[in-house]
Amino acid sequence: MYDTVSTNYFYTDNNLLKLKRYNDGTYYESNYYDYSAEGKVEKEKRCKETNVSENKTEFKLGGQFIISEETFKYLSTGKNQYKKICMNDEGRPYKEIIYTLNDVNKPVSINEQYTVAWITQNSNFEYNAKGQLTKASYKSNSNGDMEQVRTYEYDANDCLLTEKQFKNGQLLKEISYVTDAAKKVNSYIIRDPNNKSLRIVKLMYQY
Numbered sequence: 001m002y003d004t005v006s007t008n009y010f011y012t013d014n015n016l017l018k019l020k021r022y023n024d025g026t027y028y029e030s031n032y033y034d035y036s037a038e039g040k041v042e043k044e045k046r047c048k049e050t051n052v053s054e055n056k057t058e059f060k061l062g063g064q065f066i067i068s069e070e071t072f073k074y075l076s077t078g079k080n081q082y083k084k085i086c087m088n089d090e091g092r093p094y095k096e097i098i099y100t101l102n103d104v105n106k107p108v109s110i111n112e113q114y115t116v117a118w119i120t121q122n123s124n125f126e127y128n129a130k131g132q133l134t135k136a137s138y139k140s141n142s143n144g145d146m147e148q149v150r151t152y153e154y155d156a157n158d159c160l161l162t163e164k165q166f167k168n169g170q171l172l173k174e175i176s177y178v179t180d181a182a183k184k185v186n187s188y189i190i191r192d193p194n195n196k197s198l199r200i201v202k203l204m205y206q207y
Contacts, residue, residue: 008059014039021049021059028059029067036074040084045069080105104131130158159183170194 010019016039021030028051034043045066052062069089077083077098086095093115100109112121119142126135138148149166159179165172174191187202 023051023059038074040074041072043069043071102127106131128154132158155179157183159185 005024007023008019008021009017010021012018012035016033016035018033019030021028023029028049030047030049032043032045032047033041036042046068048065048067050062050064051059053060071087071091073085073087075083075085080101080103082099084097084099085093086097087093095112095114097113098109098111099107100111102108106127107123107125109125110123114120119140121138121140121142123139124135124137125133128134132152132154134152136150136152140146147166147168151164151166152160153162155161157179160177162177163175165174171193174193176189176191177185178187178189179185184205185203187200190199190201192198
């Protein structure tokens with residue numbers, strides 16, 4: 001019986017994600033992506049699919065039902081900044097996203113505004129001198145005011161050492177990573193201060 005939950009990723013020749021397929025054993029959901037010449041997503045199609053292959057570890061498309069289809073347009077709004085306009089399957093705009101980048105094209109902020117609602121979602125990012133992400137914050141008013149923050153610390157070998165997750169200023173989880181000389185993660189420790197629990201996860205690799 002093949003009942004493993006899996007997600008497979010497929011890429012174009014220039015390493016752009018063109019297909020993501022999720023499978024829980026019987027149900028398949030796929031996301032297809034089309035890109036502009038600049039490498040930005042112009043269309044995303046989400047589908048429910050069936051696998052008619054006798055070998056369920058291999059995929060052979062049988063039926064396909066389109067769940068949703070979105071298209072995107074991009075407008076330059078200034079130096080290191082552009083707007084992404086999201087349109088539904090009827091071609092109507094429903095959301096605008098403004099991206100602000102730093103001088104090495106890493107996102108500094110992402111501000112989302114739904115055009116027919118009062119919902120806003122804002123993400124901000126901070127980096128250290130080496131360009132490593134040190135803080136990511138997310139604010140939304142979709143279900144009352146809510147803020148999520150993640151902070152990241154690195155060791156002397158530039159490997160991720162500690163990740164902390166906060167919600168509305170309260171520490172929810174702290175994750176400590178253990179890496180070997182090859183910068184490969186051997187294990188990580190998850191601390192939950194609210195439930196006063198600790199979980200150790202050890203990793204093994206096979207090639």
